[in-house]
Amino acid sequence: MAKAKIATVWLEACAGCHMSFLDIDERLADLVEKVDILYSPVVDGKDIPQVDVGVIDGALGNEEEVHLAKEMRERCKILVGWGDCAVFGGINCMRNFLPPEKVLEEAYTDTKSTVNPEKVIPGEDLPALLPKAIPIDHVVKCDVYIPGCPPDADTILWVFQEILEGRVPKVPANMMRYD
Amino acid sequence: MKEIILTIDGKQCSGVAGETILEVAQKNEVTIPTMCYLKGLTPIGACRMCVVEVEKNPKLLTSCTTPAQDGMVVHTTTEKLFNYRKQVLELLFAGRNHFCMYCSQSGDCELQRQAIEHGMDSVRYPYLYADFSNDATHPEIQLDHNRCILCLRCIRICAEKVGAHTLDLQKRGWNATVVADLGKKLGESDTCVSCGACAQVCPTGTITLREFAYRGKRSQCDDAVESVCPLCSVGCRFKAYVRTGSITRVEGLGTEEPDGGQLCHKGRWWLPQSTERDRVTVPMIRDGAGYREASWDEALSFVAAKFKPAYERGKAGALLSSLCTDEELSLFSGLFRSGLKMEKVDTFDGDVLRGFIKGLDPFRVQGVRPFTAAHHILDSDCIVTVCADPQEEAPVVASYVRVAVLRDGAKLLNISCGEDPFKGITDVHVTMPGKAIRPEFLNALAKTIASLHLSESDTGTAREALEPYRESLAQCATIAGTDPKVVEEIAACLIQAKKPVFVLGGCAAKNPDTVTAAVNVAIASRAFFDDGLGVVPLVTSGNSLGAANTVCASESWLGEEDLEFLYVFSTGLIPEDETMLASIFRTRFVVVQTPYLVHPLVNMADVLLPAPAWYERSGHYCTIEGERRRLNVIVPPKGEVRGLSTVLDDLAKDLGISIERPAVPPCEAVFASRVAPSAAQMVLK
Numbered sequence: 001m002a003k004a005k006i007a008t009v010w011l012e013a014c015a016g017c018h019m020s021f022l023d024i025d026e027r028l029a030d031l032v033e034k035v036d037i038l039y040s041p042v043v044d045g046k047d048i049p050q051v052d053v054g055v056i057d058g059a060l061g062n063e064e065e066v067h068l069a070k071e072m073r074e075r076c077k078i079l080v081g082w083g084d085c086a087v088f089g090g091i092n093c094m095r096n097f098l099p100p101e102k103v104l105e106e107a108y109t110d111t112k113s114t115v116n117p118e119k120v121i122p123g124e125d126l127p128a129l130l131p132k133a134i135p136i137d138h139v140v141k142c143d144v145y146i147p148g149c150p151p152d153a154d155t156i157l158w159v160f161q162e163i164l165e166g167r168v169p170k171v172p173a174n175m176m177r178y179d
Numbered sequence: 180m181k182e183i184i185l186t187i188d189g190k191q192c193s194g195v196a197g198e199t200i201l202e203v204a205q206k207n208e209v210t211i212p213t214m215c216y217l218k219g220l221t222p223i224g225a226c227r228m229c230v231v232e233v234e235k236n237p238k239l240l241t242s243c244t245t246p247a248q249d250g251m252v253v254h255t256t257t258e259k260l261f262n263y264r265k266q267v268l269e270l271l272f273a274g275r276n277h278f279c280m281y282c283s284q285s286g287d288c289e290l291q292r293q294a295i296e297h298g299m300d301s302v303r304y305p306y307l308y309a310d311f312s313n314d315a316t317h318p319e320i321q322l323d324h325n326r327c328i329l330c331l332r333c334i335r336i337c338a339e340k341v342g343a344h345t346l347d348l349q350k351r352g353w354n355a356t357v358v359a360d361l362g363k364k365l366g367e368s369d370t371c372v373s374c375g376a377c378a379q380v381c382p383t384g385t386i387t388l389r390e391f392a393y394r395g396k397r398s399q400c401d402d403a404v405e406s407v408c409p410l411c412s413v414g415c416r417f418k419a420y421v422r423t424g425s426i427t428r429v430e431g432l433g434t435e436e437p438d439g440g441q442l443c444h445k446g447r448w449w450l451p452q453s454t455e456r457d458r459v460t461v462p463m464i465r466d467g468a469g470y471r472e473a474s475w476d477e478a479l480s481f482v483a484a485k486f487k488p489a490y491e492r493g494k495a496g497a498l499l500s501s502l503c504t505d506e507e508l509s510l511f512s513g514l515f516r517s518g519l520k521m522e523k524v525d526t527f528d529g530d531v532l533r534g535f536i537k538g539l540d541p542f543r544v545q546g547v548r549p550f551t552a553a554h555h556i557l558d559s560d561c562i563v564t565v566c567a568d569p570q571e572e573a574p575v576v577a578s579y580v581r582v583a584v585l586r587d588g589a590k591l592l593n594i595s596c597g598e599d600p601f602k603g604i605t606d607v608h609v610t611m612p613g614k615a616i617r618p619e620f621l622n623a624l625a626k627t628i629a630s631l632h633l634s635e636s637d638t639g640t641a642r643e644a645l646e647p648y649r650e651s652l653a654q655c656a657t658i659a660g661t662d663p664k665v666v667e668e669i670a671a672c673l674i675q676a677k678k679p680v681f682v683l684g685g686c687a688a689k690n691p692d693t694v695t696a697a698v699n700v701a702i703a704s705r706a707f708f709d710d711g712l713g714v715v716p717l718v719t720s721g722n723s724l725g726a727a728n729t730v731c732a733s734e735s736w737l738g739e740e741d742l743e744f745l746y747v748f749s750t751g752l753i754p755e756d757e758t759m760l761a762s763i764f765r766t767r768f769v770v771v772q773t774p775y776l777v778h779p780l781v782n783m784a785d786v787l788l789p790a791p792a793w794y795e796r797s798g799h800y801c802t803i804e805g806e807r808r809r810l811n812v813i814v815p816p817k818g819e820v821r822g823l824s825t826v827l828d829d830l831a832k833d834l835g836i837s838i839e840r841p842a843v844p845p846c847e848a849v850f851a852s853r854v855a856p857s858a859a860q861m862v863l864k
Contacts (some may be wrong), residue, residue: 037604087301088272091280096308126338132308145300149280176295178279179284 005051007039008082009072011065012092012133013058016150018042019084020049023153027104029159034164041074047070053163056142059092060134073140077165080155081135081142084149086179091149092133100129143168148177183249188256191535200242200253201229211255211318212264212293213328214382216243219435226330227267228293231255239263262629265297273304274353275311277383286398290328291383295849298751303427307829309353311533316366317390319448320378324356327385333377334356340439342581345371368632372574373444374810378467379430380440390448394427404813405432407800408446409502409721409752409793411573414802415442416744419794419815426794426813437554438804443574453752454794454814457776461819463787470787475821475829482746483833484784485768489744496523496742498763501532501719501726503751504810507823508722508729509840511748514827516730517839521823522674523742524809525732527759528719531685532731533714538687538694541862546853548711549698551680553709554807556715557583560728561590563669564699567617568600569685570771572717573803576682577601588673594621595686607668620659621696622863624670627651629703629861631674645671680706680713692864699861706855710805717803720753724801740760744770747784750793772826788826791816801846818845 010018018041022061025032042165048054054076054082061067073079083089091125095103103168136142146155155175160171187209194203199222201700204211214226218410231242234252239260243251244538252686254260271290272275279285311324331348334357338344346366349358349807359368378386397403400420408415408429415438429450431440457752462478463470471569474483496517499508517525542549556562556579574832577600582602583589592607596616599608611617627648645652645667652670673679681701687693697716706713718724745766749755749775749787754761763769764783771784774792781787794813802808816822831838 043712081301084278089306090277091278093278093306093308096306097310135301138305139653142301147300170298171300173295176298176300178291178295179282 003034003036004053005049006035006037006053006055007045007051007072008041008055008057009039009048009078010041011056011058011068011084011086011136013083013090014059015041017057017147020150020153021082021156024157027157030041031160035160038102048075051159052076052102053080055077055082056086056136057088059085059123060130060136060139061092061095062127062129066130066139069136069140072141075168078143078168079140080144080146080159080163081137081152082146084088084147086136086142087145087147089135090134096132099129103129145168150176152162183247183251184245185251185253191817196246196249200231200233200240200245200247202253202475203247204242204255206252209255212244212296213243214289214293214328214689215332215379217332217335217626219439220335223331224334226271226328228264229743230255230260230263234465238379253841261297264293265299268294268297269302272299272302272546273306276306276308281385282326282384283392283680284396287396288384290380301860302353307353311356311627313641314366316364317371317373317657319373319390320365320375320495321387322357322390323366323385327357328383329355330382332380332382333386336376336380336434336439337440338435339443339586340372340582341376341578342373342585343370343372343374344585346377361609367612372570372577373445374441374578375444376431376439376441377705379442380434388447389427390451394451395422397428400427404811406794406810406811406813406864407721407809408442408450409750409810410799411443411718412723412803413438413575414721414800414804414808415446416711416808417442417446418451418526421621421814424814437557438575438601439518439578441575441578443578445574445708448523449752450793453775453792456751459773459776459781459787459789461648461789467828475700475826478786479826479829480758480790480833481712482770483830485633485742485785486746486834489519489742489768490519491516492743493522494740495521495746495765496702496736497521497525497730497746497748498737499524499526499726499730499748500750501526501528501723501731501750502721502752502793503726503731503823504722504796504800505725505807507796508725509841509846510824510827512729513838513840514831514836517841518831519834523732523736524739525526525722525735526726526730527730527753527755528726529737531688532723532727532757533682534688534691534737535694535718536727536731537691538539539698539716541695542698545859546852546861547856548852549859550716550803550805551708551711551713553803554579555710555713556680556797557587558708559583559589559635559678559680560587560590560737561672561678561679562591562682563673563679563700564600564682565684566595566686566693566851567619567717569601569684569717572685572719573818576715576717576803578684582712585840590667590676592672594669594685595770607665607672609659609661610668610759615686616693617658618690618692618696620655621693621700623655623658624666624701625861627655627694628670628673628700631670632703640705645658649650654726673700676704678706678708678713679714680708680748682715682717684717685719687794699863702859702861706859711852712856712859715803722800724849725799727845728848729841729845742766744768744783746770746804747772747780749773749777749780749791750790751777752793755780789820791820791821795817795820796822799844799846803847805850807844807846807850
C-alpha cells in the first residue's frame with residue numbers, strides 16, 4: 001500500500017502544536033511507516049505538494065497566511081486544523097480589539113522596552129495584516145478540528161490513525177481540550 | 180401537596196404540583212444540562228441550556244422555569260435539543276471573549292465543560308470581539324466582563340443569600356454587564372461585604388478570587404474535605420480543596436442549604452491564608468533569651484514539675500480556646516476540672532460567655548432551650564438586634580438579617596448604645612445614652628408587651644391597642660432616655676410580629692441581666708420557634724457553646740492575682756485580648772500550646788508545645804445553627820505535632836492522675852429542652 005502523503009504548515013501560532021506532534025515520541029516511527037511527511041516545519045520542503053492530508057497550525061493574521069491556507073486547501077484531500085489558533089483564532093485574537101495600524105505601533109514603537117527613535121514600522125517588505133486575526137475556517141473549509149493549546153499528542157496521533165483507516169474523525173469529548 | 184406523574188425520556192417520574200420540570204427530573208435522576216440554574220436560587224431561564232421538548236407543545240421550554248404538569252411527556256435528549264444546546268454554547272463563545280488558554284478557571288469552568296461535552300470543536304459564528312473591561316479594583320475579587328455569560332448567578336446569590344445586593348445588571352443585550360452599586364467598580368462598592376460568594380457560584384472565569392487563582396484550580400486538587408469553620412459561632416460548613424498537602428481554597432456547601440453555601444470574608448480568606456503561617460513544630464523550652472528544642476518527654480515532665488508546687492499553692496490556672504472541639508474541651512475538663520479539681524480554668528472568651536450563660540440560665544432551668552438555630556432568622560417577620568454588630572461578630576447572621584429584611588420584608592429593629600449595624604434597612608433604631616443598655620428598659624418593655632398580648636388577641640389594630648399603655652411605654656422611654664414615639668414604634672412592631680427573633684450581641688452579655696431582659700421581651704412578644712425561644716446569642720467562637728458547660732469558669736479569675744503557673748491553649752486564629760496578654764505576662768511560668776507562632780503570646784512562654792492546626796484536627800462543634808457539626812482532618816499533621824489526647828494523657832501520667840472522660844458530650848446539654856418554648860415564663864427580679 002502506498003504511503004499517505006502529509007503536509008503541515010505553521011501559520012500564526014507558537015510552535016506548540018508542532019511540538020505536540022513531535023511528542024508522539026516513539027510512535028512517530030510507526031506513523032512514518034504509513035505516511036510520508038512531504039512538507040512541514042520539521043522537514044525540508046519548498047512548496048506545498050499535492051497531499052492526502054493537509055494540516056494547518058495557527059490562525060490567519062496576514063495575507064501570506066491566507067495565501068498559504070488556500071494553497072494547502074487546494075492541494076489536500078482532507079484538511080485538519082490543529083490547535084486553538086486554527087480552530088478559534090486563539091491568542092492572536094488579543095489584537096482584534098485594536099485596528100491593525102495601532103497593533104503595529106504597539107508592537108514596534110509604543111512598548112516601553114522598544115527603542116525605535118525613528119518610529120520605523122516595517123511595511124512593504126512584510127505581508128499586510130488582516131483587519132482581525134481569524135480562524136482558518138473563515139477562509140477555507142476545514143474537515144477535522146482539533147482544539148487545544150496545544151492538543152494532546154495522543155489526540156493528534158489518533159486523528160491521523162482514523163484518517164489512515166479511511167474515516168474523517170470528530171474529536172470525542174474525552175480527548176477534547178481548549179487549554 | 181398533589182402528586183403528579185410525568186414521562187421524562189420514557190421514564191415515569193413522580194413529582195409534586197408546583198415543581199418545575201427540572202426539579203422533577205433531578206429528583207428522578209434524569210440529568211438535564213444547566214448553566215444559569217443553581218438549586219436554592221430563583222430560576223430565571225437565562226442560558227437556555229436546560230431546554231426540553233414537551234409533546235403537544237411546538238416550543239422548546241426551559242425546564243428550570245416551566246412548572247411540571249401531570250401527564251406531561253417530556254424529551255430531554257433529542258438530537259434537536261442537542262444541536263440547539265450546542266448552538267447556545269457557540270453563541271456564548273462568540274459573544275464574549277472566552278479564551279481558555281489564558282483563563283485561570285480553565286478546567287473548573289462550567290461553560291468549557293458543557294462545550295466539550297457537547298462536542299463543540301469549532302464555533303460557526305463570527306466572534307464579536309467586543310472590548311469589555313476587567314474590573315480589578317477589589318483587592319480580592321476580580322470581575323472580568325470579557326468572560327461573562329450573563330447567567331446572573333452572582334447577582335442572585337448576592338441578593339438572595341448574602342442580602343448585600345451589591346451586584347446588578349446594567350445596559351441591555353450583549354452590552355449588559357454586571358455592575359456594583361448602581362454603576363460603581365467592585366472595589367468602590369459601599370455594600371460589598373467581600374464574602375466571595377459571587378466567585379464561588381460563577382460558572383466561568385468572570386469572577387475569580389486572586390488568592391485561589393494562584394493557589395490552584397479545583398480540578399487540580401487531590402481531595403475536597405468537608406469541615407466546619409472555627410472563626411465564629413455560626414460554624415459554617417465548608418469544603419476545603421487540598422492539593423499536594425495544602426489547602427488551595429475553601430467553599431461553602433450547596434446553595435440549597437439555609438446559609439446558601441456562603442462563607443464570610445473571614446472564613447474565605449483567613450482559613451486558606453492561615454495554612455501558610457509559621458508553625459510551632461517541636462516542643463521548645465526557654466533558654467535565656469531564646470528557646471531550645473526538646474523532646475515531648477522532657478518538655479512534659481518539665482511542665483509537670485513546674486505545675487505541681489504552683490497547683491498545691493492554688494496558684495495554677497489554665498486558659499483555653501473555645502475554638503477547641505467538644506472532644507478537646509472534654510479532655511481539658513477531664514484533666515483540669517474533674518482530675519485536678521482546679522478552679523482557675525477558663526476560656527479566652529469567658530467573660531462574654533459567662534454573660535450569656537448567666538443571662539440564659541433562668542430559662543434553661545425552666546427546661547426551655549433559650550435560643551433558636553440562627554438560620555431561623557430567615558423565617559422571622561421581625562428581627563431585633565440588641566447590642567449586636569452581626570457583620571463583625573458573625574457575618575453570616577448578618578446575611579440572614581439582610582435577606583429576611585430585603586427579600587421577605589421583615590421589620591428590623593435595633594436597640595443598642597452605639598451605631599445602627601444595618602444602616603439604611605433598619606425600621607426603628609433606638610440608641611441609648613451611656614455604654615450599656617439598661618435591662619430595666621427591656622424588662623419594662625417586656626411587661627408592657629406581655630399585657631398587650633393578654634388584653635388584645637387581635638393585634639391588627641396595634642396602634643389603637645397601644646393607647647391604654649401609652650403611659651407605661653413613656654416610662655420605658657424615660658428609662659432608656661429616648662423618645663417615647665420610638666418605643667411605641669418598637670412595641671407596635673413586636674405585638675404585630677408573628678415570629679420575632681432577637682439577635683443578642685456580645686456587648687449585651689457584659690451584663691447578664693440584659694440578656695435575661697432581652698429574653699423576657701422575646702417571651703412577651705411570643706418569639707417561639709420549634710426548637711427554642713427566638714433568640715440568637717452571638718457567642719464569640721466556633722465552639723463557645725461547647726465550652727459553656729465544660730471549661731468555662733463560673734467567675735472570672737484571670738488578672739485577679741498573679742499566678743505561678745498558667746497553661747494556655749490557643750488555636751492562634753483569633754488575636755488575644757490585651758488585658759489577657761498582660762495577665763499572662765505577669766504569670767511566673769507559662770506553658771503555651773499553639774499551632775502557630777502567635778506573637779506576642781509565644782514570647783511569653785516558658786515552654787512552647789506544638790498543637791495541630793484547625794485543618795489537622797477532627798471533632799465536633801456546638802454551633803448557634805443549633806447543630807452539632809463535625810470537623811474533619813483536612814490535612815494530616817506532620818512531624819512532632821501530636822493530638823491533644825496523647826499530650827494530655829502523658830501530662831496526666833507525669834502528674835500521677837488519670838483523665839476522667841465525661842459520659843455526656845458537651846453539646847447534648849447545650850441543645851437539650853424538656854419544655855416547649857411557648858411554656859417559658861418571663862423572669863422579672
